[in-house]
Amino acid sequence: LAKLAVNSITSAHVKGMLAPLWTTKAKVGRQCRQHVEEILDWAVGKGYRVNVPNPASLDFIKFTVAQPAAVGMAFVPVAEMPAFMKALRSIDKPAARAMEVLFLTASRLQEIEGLLHGDINMVAGTITVPTSRMKKLKVKRPAHVIPMSPRVREILAAVPAGAATDRVWPQGTGRSLARLVRKLPCSIVPTLHGTARVTFSTWSNDLDPAKKEIVEFCLAHRDPDKIAGTYNKAQNLAAKLERLTAYSAFCAG
Numbered sequence: 001l002a003k004l005a006v007n008s009i010t011s012a013h014v015k016g017m018l019a020p021l022w023t024t025k026a027k028v029g030r031q032c033r034q035h036v037e038e039i040l041d042w043a044v045g046k047g048y049r050v051n052v053p054n055p056a057s058l059d060f061i062k063f064t065v066a067q068p069a070a071v072g073m074a075f076v077p078v079a080e081m082p083a084f085m086k087a088l089r090s091i092d093k094p095a096a097r098a099m100e101v102l103f104l105t106a107s108r109l110q111e112i113e114g115l116l117h118g119d120i121n122m123v124a125g126t127i128t129v130p131t132s133r134m135k136k137l138k139v140k141r142p143a144h145v146i147p148m149s150p151r152v153r154e155i156l157a158a159v160p161a162g163a164a165t166d167r168v169w170p171q172g173t174g175r176s177l178a179r180l181v182r183k184l185p186c187s188i189v190p191t192l193h194g195t196a197r198v199t200f201s202t203w204s205n206d207l208d209p210a211k212k213e214i215v216e217f218c219l220a221h222r223d224p225d226k227i228a229g230t231y232n233k234a235q236n237l238a239a240k241l242e243r244l245t246a247y248s249a250f251c252a253g
Helices: 011-022 026-045 078-089 094-104 109-113 150-157 173-180 192-207 209-219 226-231 237-251
Strands: 126-129 144-147
Touching: 011 026, 078 094, 078 192, 078 237, 094 109, 094 150, 094 173, 094 192, 094 237, 109 173, 109 192, 144 237, 150 237, 192 209, 192 237, 209 237
Parallel strands: none
Antiparallel strands: 126 144
């Protein structure tokens, strides 16, 4: 697509790009689709594409390209999590500490991998994830504020100081985490995303099935009620802190 004029790109071009990726590298395919969609939206705004739909938009592409089959997110079983985290804490590397923060905040990888010193407020005891690092949605939403459990505070307090725009973790931490998670003791080969999100969600829902909304607050999921989501911008810090602190204690054994 790089050699084509933006006003000449059609659904056939996008389909040709995505078809081989959808079945072999679904994540790469999704990222490529998002990049092309953003570029073509920019082209529309600049007047380079006129009166034509964006062939890379999700609403358009789902009717023209077969979607990849859903793949389960392998995760550390809840019962194995304390031993898994004990092994993780024994590793004295920045990647190990980044992984602890990832799991104990139930975050997405890009939210913690790209963490900046300016995102951390040690006085308030919070991490603020800007919308730019959150999962992309069509609707705008506020930044996600994560209250820090005592263990997360301890980890981040020990990180060398830096400017507000400096990264907390070294460049390439995401790749280091992907390698490290496969080396830790577990009955399966877990994924980072599954362990950070699914293990926490499973533990939390088993702990208190009547308060599923707390899990959704911690995971920063969009409110399924669009009207309620439009008006409710509460961060629910107290409820999130209580649940994340209890999860940290569980993971510590």
